[in-house]
Amino acid sequence: MKEHTELSYAPFFPRLAALALDHIFLFFALLIPRLCLWGASAALTAPVLFRYSLGEVALYLLRAAYFVLLTYFGGCTLGKRAMGLRVVDAGGGRCRFLDVLYRETVGRYLSGFLCIGYLLALGDRECRALHDRICDTRVVWSDASPRRRDVPALRKVETDDPMRDWYKPYRI
Numbered sequence: 001m002k003e004h005t006e007l008s009y010a011p012f013f014p015r016l017a018a019l020a021l022d023h024i025f026l027f028f029a030l031l032i033p034r035l036c037l038w039g040a041s042a043a044l045t046a047p048v049l050f051r052y053s054l055g056e057v058a059l060y061l062l063r064a065a066y067f068v069l070l071t072y073f074g075g076c077t078l079g080k081r082a083m084g085l086r087v088v089d090a091g092g093g094r095c096r097f098l099d100v101l102y103r104e105t106v107g108r109y110l111s112g113f114l115c116i117g118y119l120l121a122l123g124d125r126e127c128r129a130l131h132d133r134i135c136d137t138r139v140v141w142s143d144a145s146p147r148r149r150d151v152p153a154l155r156k157v158e159t160d161d162p163m164r165d166w167y168k169p170y171r172i
Contacts, residue, residue, distance in 0.1 A: 007092050008141045010085045012121045015129075015139055021079030026063055033059065067104040072097050076142070086142045099135045107131025 037055035048054045070077045075086040075094065087103075089095045095103075108131050111117025117130030126138055 007088065007138060009126045010083075010139045010141055011127055014083045014085060015121065015127070016118075018077070018079035018083040018085055021082055022067070022077050023079075025078055026066060029066075030059055030062060033062070064105050067108070068101050071095070071104060072100040080139070081142075084142045085139050088138050088140055090136045090138065092138075092140070095135075095137055099137060103131050103135040103137055107134045110134070 037053075037059070040055060046053055049057055052060075067077060071087050072095065074081070075088070080086060087095060087100075089099065107117075111130040120133070121127045121129040128138065132138060
């Protein structure tokens with residue numbers, strides 16, 4: 001017997017607020033290293049990789065580590081936790097490390113290009129941005145979120161035939 005589960009997808013604006021909270025947190029968390037680099041020697045501020053200095057590369061790696069490690073180990077960053085969101089794979093389970101790594105580095109870079117990748121979430125039924133589509137992830141409301149109390153409880157329907165009532169797998 002197959003068991004169907006439904007995820008409660010997080011809309012665009014709570015995701016945007018969570019991203020803003022993450023960037024505010026990172027601004028203050030990386031303020032001291034940024035100030036140290038500002039007063040550092042020319043060796044840390046000279047261009048090493050294209051036009052980026054060694055210090056800028058280190059700051060980028062710290063930012064990426066924040067997103068990757070918190071998303072992989074906790075399922076959400078601090079901003080997502082504050083908004084009651086979490087990142088899951090297509091089946092609703094925990095994401096694999098390489099998926100999270102790709103989502104939070106390459107996927108976020110591509111989504112950030114003119115913000116078009118983020119705006120894709122406005123027109124999607126599952127509110128997936130470009131980096132979610134690339135890595136087949138979803139951002140959903142956390143089970144502990146107080147916002148989920150407004151959603152009526154869904155009763156799981158077990159079916160032997162997957163084609164029977166495929167359009168109504170849930171009963172409220």
